[in-house]
Amino acid sequence: MSLSPLQLPLPLQTSLKATSRGTAPGWAVKQRQLFDLLNESAKRFIAKYTRPDGTLIWRNDWPGMDGSDDPYEGFMNLALLHALGGDDFLHEASRRIWEGITFQWTEYGQIHREFDAYYDWMHHGEGYLYFYFLGLSGPALLKDRQRAVRFANMYTGDDAEAPNYDKEKKLIRSPLNGSKGPRFIASAEDWSTHRGILDNYLAPYEDIPGVDFASRKCKWSDDTIYAHLLSMMNERMNRGDVPLNLNATGLVANAFMHTADDKYKQWVVDYLAAWSERAARNGGLIPDNVGLNDEIGEYNDGKWWGGYYGYRWPHGFMTVIEPITNATMNAVLLTGDMEQLGLARRQIDLNWSLRKQSEDGRTVVPYKHFDAGWADFREASVRYPIYLWTVSMAAEDLERINRIPKSYNWDEVVIPNVSGKDALTGRDTKHFISNTEPWFRYMNGELPDYPDRILDANFKLITKQLDRMDSPMGDPAQWSSSYNDDDFSSIHIWQELCPVYMESLVQLTLGGPMHISHGGFQHGRFRYFDGDRKRVGLPLDTAALVEQLSDDSATLHLVNTSMFESHTVVIQGGTFGEHDIISATVLDTEDQAGQTVQVNSKWLQVELLPGAAIRLSLMMSRYVNEPTYDGPWSRKSVEPLLTGRTE
Structure with missing residues (x-):
């Protein structure tokens, strides 16, 4: 990829060099093989299900509001794979297909001004992950930045055509919202x-x-x-605000990372604070519906339960706590203030306080609230405390994790299926995310063979998906014309067939769990850039393994699997450059400290000679930089956005 006009070389003040050839560890070889398999699988997936213009080979109509998120979900990992270090072709292909889907669903009638006309923020959150991944798959284009601002303004009250937000009451006016405004x-x-x-x-x-x-x-x-x-x-x-709308903080935070405009940061903080105040008004427990006058239960006989995607319908606590978790993590990312996690922590604690023992002796918590009271008691999910812990590294969040009984094997590495649940553990597998628990165990010094196991599982998943692509159900000509086929939902088909899934690469290289599937950013301790080709992602032949995390440090292992080519990798503190690397100490195989260099920057450059590897203990200061999609060669003073007519 050539250096674009919007990029200028930025001298990196600190660099290290690894010089000694050695035998690459098994996990490193598997990582590079997985990149190769994913790159080739992506090419085949694109060729089989898209046209040259990026539109999808599919039906000629789709009348309902539910659905524009699904094609984006099916192809979004093309951009994420490129951001991790996938082939150069993915940069162009992921943007072309995003444009193709946007055009196609505009023609179907659901997308307007390049954004979903109206639907809820569980589905907006899923679909616009693609848009966020395009930010990571930089360098950012003018279209990326222009759209980021336009989309965010639909939710900040700054777009007269999309009056979704009441600035005075700090509420989003309907659970169904989008580029045409609230859908009452x-x-x-x-x-x-x-x-x-x-x-x-x-x-x-x-x-x-x-x-x-x-x-x-x-x-x-x-x-x-x-x-x-x-x-x-x-x-x-369909009138008034619901906690699900907190997922909109991702769209607004995305605009901040493209512009550094403080009004977007302030909106995220203010909107989260408004929901914290509503929870306080309801005795600490967040209500799942407020009316247009900001009254709890305004159209629901005063009930704090019964809102859209709330405690009663359809999924219960999951779709209440997920957007809260996303919003609080976004607020920490933008401000560096760990107190912003408070609303999520309090809701998890309140839910836990309602626990009881089931007839078979399990500790269960309520997921739903009906008119008769709390219901649908199930085991508490450990996922949300783990997400909070990856941000905070705090003992209190570790305690929230460890208090949950291990009723299934947290050490089990799962190959997910398309049913939404894994048959062995019952773990959610949306977007084929299923190994957060064993990753957490590895980060806490357990499961030393986890990198090999998760890579092996990822290979098996891709193999299974390629077999599905080659089966009769993988043939677009055989797909049912029914909107609700008995064998599979036609709108979900691309997700069910896509072979481009890489939970292992995200966890092992970035040092974080996969994003929350309903609209969460891809948080991580590190991000990488190719210092020779001046592009995002790990260089060719290069493997990375985050071995340990703490509040102020991380251990990172880099390997050049090529015996003939040198590669230069730029390590960035945080997926969005939010962390500084204070110093880097070279570790030997016995964890003995060697050379230490001072860094005091978000970037550290490491040159890997052929066959060389290096293990580093990196002291860090976290959440001290404003998050941005910019990399080490992006020019900060970017060209102004385009402005349109006023009449």
């Missing part, structure tokens, strides 16, 4: 593509005529019941 009234067509799927879901309310709430099923496909559903949801659910 949903139509019959909006839900048309998913009526069959929703037949198997819990009813949104206990008093829907013709529905037995106790059956845990609601017949959306029945026209009479469907009419009642639409009327009741429009009356009770």
